[in-house]
Amino acid sequence: MGGRDAIRHLLQVFYAKVEKDDLLQPLFQHMPPDHHVHVAMWFEEVFGGEPLYTNDRGGFKNMIRKHRGRSIQAEQRERWVSLMMQSADEIELPSDPEFRSAFTAYIEWGSRRAMANSQPDAKPSKRDTVPRWGWGEAPPGTL
Structure with a gap:
C-alpha cells in the first residue's frame, strides 16, 4: 500500500474532496483540521501497521463513539466510498486486483459499520479491538 506516508496522503x-462535497461536508464540518491524521492512524492499524489509534486515540470504542448519533445515510456512505476510491486512484495506490479487492472490501465493510453505528438505535458493539484487515480473507470476528 505504501506505508504510513501513502495512507496519510490518501x-x-x-x-x-469531502470539504467541497455538498452531501458529505455537513457530516464533517465540525471535525478538527487534523481529522485526516486521526483517520490515517486508524487505517494504518487496520491494515497491519502500528497500533497508533489504539495507543494515542482510545482504540475501537473511541472510534464507535465518534460515529454515534451522526445518522449517516446510505447516500452519504456511498459518496464516502466513491470519493475514497477516487482518491486511491488519484494518488496511484496499487492497482493490482488482489490489493484493490482487499482495500475495497475494507472500505465497504468499514463504511457500512460506521453507518450502522451512527444510527440512533444502534446497539453497543461487542468488539473491543480495532479490526485487523487481511489481504485475502476477512479477519476473524468481522462478519
Whole structure:
C-alpha cells in the first residue's frame, strides 16, 4: 500500500474532496483540521501497521463513539466510498486486483459499520479491538 506516508496522503486528498462535497461536508464540518491524521492512524492499524489509534486515540470504542448519533445515510456512505476510491486512484495506490479487492472490501465493510453505528438505535458493539484487515480473507470476528 505504501506505508504510513501513502495512507496519510490518501486521507489528506480524500478529506480535501469531502470539504467541497455538498452531501458529505455537513457530516464533517465540525471535525478538527487534523481529522485526516486521526483517520490515517486508524487505517494504518487496520491494515497491519502500528497500533497508533489504539495507543494515542482510545482504540475501537473511541472510534464507535465518534460515529454515534451522526445518522449517516446510505447516500452519504456511498459518496464516502466513491470519493475514497477516487482518491486511491488519484494518488496511484496499487492497482493490482488482489490489493484493490482487499482495500475495497475494507472500505465497504468499514463504511457500512460506521453507518450502522451512527444510527440512533444502534446497539453497543461487542468488539473491543480495532479490526485487523487481511489481504485475502476477512479477519476473524468481522462478519
